[in-house]
Amino acid sequence: MSTTVLARKYRPRNFSALVGQTHVVQALVNALTQKRLHHAWLFTGTRGVGKTTVSRILAKSLNCTGPDGKGDITAEPCGVCEACRSIDAGRFLDYVELDAASNRGVDEITQLLDQAVYKPVIGRFKVYMIDEVHMLTPTAFNAMLKTLEEPPEYLKFVLATTDPQKVPATVLSRCLQFNLRPMAPPTIVEHLGTVLREEGLAADASALKLIARAARGSMRDALSITDQAIAYGSGAVEEEPVRRMLGAVDRGHAVRLVEALAAHDGKALIGAVDGLRELGLSAAGTLEELAALLQEMAVLQAVPGADDSDDPDAAVAARLATLLPADETQLLYSIVLHGREELPLAPDEYSGLVMILLRMLAFAPTETEPRSVPRPGPARAEAPVRAETLAAASPKAAVRPARDEGTNSVSSPAAVASAAPTLTPPAPTSPDRTEAWPRDPAAAGRWVDLVRRLIEAGSIAAMVRELAMQAEGIAVVEAAGETLWRLRVERENLRTPALREKLQVAVAETLRLPVRLELEAGAAVDTPAERAAEARRQRQARAEQEINDDPLVKALLAQYKTARIVPGSVKPL
Numbered sequence: 001m002s003t004t005v006l007a008r009k010y011r012p013r014n015f016s017a018l019v020g021q022t023h024v025v026q027a028l029v030n031a032l033t034q035k036r037l038h039h040a041w042l043f044t045g046t047r048g049v050g051k052t053t054v055s056r057i058l059a060k061s062l063n064c065t066g067p068d069g070k071g072d073i074t075a076e077p078c079g080v081c082e083a084c085r086s087i088d089a090g091r092f093l094d095y096v097e098l099d100a101a102s103n104r105g106v107d108e109i110t111q112l113l114d115q116a117v118y119k120p121v122i123g124r125f126k127v128y129m130i131d132e133v134h135m136l137t138p139t140a141f142n143a144m145l146k147t148l149e150e151p152p153e154y155l156k157f158v159l160a161t162t163d164p165q166k167v168p169a170t171v172l173s174r175c176l177q178f179n180l181r182p183m184a185p186p187t188i189v190e191h192l193g194t195v196l197r198e199e200g201l202a203a204d205a206s207a208l209k210l211i212a213r214a215a216r217g218s219m220r221d222a223l224s225i226t227d228q229a230i231a232y233g234s235g236a237v238e239e240e241p242v243r244r245m246l247g248a249v250d251r252g253h254a255v256r257l258v259e260a261l262a263a264h265d266g267k268a269l270i271g272a273v274d275g276l277r278e279l280g281l282s283a284a285g286t287l288e289e290l291a292a293l294l295q296e297m298a299v300l301q302a303v304p305g306a307d308d309s310d311d312p313d314a315a316v317a318a319r320l321a322t323l324l325p326a327d328e329t330q331l332l333y334s335i336v337l338h339g340r341e342e343l344p345l346a347p348d349e350y351s352g353l354v355m356i357l358l359r360m361l362a363f364a365p366t367e368t369e370p371r372s373v374p375r376p377g378p379a380r381a382e383a384p385v386r387a388e389t390l391a392a393a394s395p396k397a398a399v400r401p402a403r404d405e406g407t408n409s410v411s412s413p414a415a416v417a418s419a420a421p422t423l424t425p426p427a428p429t430s431p432d433r434t435e436a437w438p439r440d441p442a443a444a445g446r447w448v449d450l451v452r453r454l455i456e457a458g459s460i461a462a463m464v465r466e467l468a469m470q471a472e473g474i475a476v477v478e479a480a481g482e483t484l485w486r487l488r489v490e491r492e493n494l495r496t497p498a499l500r501e502k503l504q505v506a507v508a509e510t511l512r513l514p515v516r517l518e519l520e521a522g523a524a525v526d527t528p529a530e531r532a533a534e535a536r537r538q539r540q541a542r543a544e545q546e547i548n549d550d551p552l553v554k555a556l557l558a559q560y561k562t563a564r565i566v567p568g569s570v571k572p573l
């Protein structure tokens, strides 16, 4: 059985069948319906999110002649005319797909561009789809640029890339850019459910969840894995075989690790790793499951009751969510993610896993009061009791250690106030235990100041500067001699490891302190860029007000009835 049966069979053939990319579909459908057609589109996104699929649907939309042969450009290609059927079958003469990853040479692209001077053979438009366009050589880019600058009206380019940063700005500026998003696991689960129902195959919801997680946002991968699971499970998609097939670690192991961390029980932690080693379960799989569990806990801590009621795992995650404070859950999650990267560097994967778990233990706040140990019973009742116990046992519990970069002084008013009676400073590694990370307004302000320093020092430029400007400081924590900044960045193309690394180096060099930056996705509101824009708006409003209030201007307007202030002509000094 081929492993791409489902992926090919269920490849969307029109926009309405395209799952999880509503924003892109809507824009393309509008453009096609109103016949406002750009001559070059650039689709960005990770592998398997549908770039080639969108390109083929677009080629059909442009060339479809309808079932009666009289159709025009349409957002709903008929699927039955010669053009539609040939494009689906990959034999339409005027639709060319070129994979730049395997055709890097200038020859193929120049050959293709040489053909561009000829009108379409049978279609309305020639459509050139160049996949992984960032792989083209500079010479090939230049050759393409000439055609992109003055394209014949019958020629459309569809460019696709997993790495838009490597596409020259001269090319980017001539394309209409769309970002195809990685598919959310629930979207994948729902689609797999539909596909399997149509195939008349039984499936466990939990098995589909495992597949959706393993597919990492790629529907194509999800369908391929499902194909394998059907073969592996002889016709049914069930949790246990899927777990074995994917090398996924049973959630029970991750649960025990979180319990040991919450109880600060190093012995139990090491014992759990020994158990994993004996069972031959993978360390990478363990970290993956641990990350998934911590992520669910974090969601439940931020939004209690956000669990999926038909999911038995959710009840467990809800119980664990009450054992750890939200900020610690965040910190443990980031240690797991970083740990995964360094796992291949460890002498062997279990010793790597032990080190990562011990780091999680070390990063947990130091406390004198005993931790509440997980007890059976209703989870909801456990949380308030624990909060009260903590508050009574440690008045320092609510202190967030907010230090200025470069000094050791504690600057948070709350910290000063609560530290004053005993004059005992709060433990510097103890983050706020009653509040979650989300949005510390002080962190946003500190980040704005820090970025101003970086720019004044000339230590960031180009895309690194853009990342710094577009990031919102969500939280800042001092832990184990290092300043940990959590930044929220909306634009996906800025959230890359390379840019993060460069910015981290620049910050560390400017502050002369060890610094770690973590980027999270989400709507960034209070960013340096937004503050700069607001300052500009205020200067503009003041300038306009001054002009309106100017006695000479008022006199001129009164004297000449047709005189007016040209909108947009007022510029602040």
Ligand SMILES: [Zn+2]
Binding pocket: 063, 064, 065, 066, 067, 077, 078, 079, 080, 081, 082, 083, 084, 085
């Ligand atoms: Zn058609």
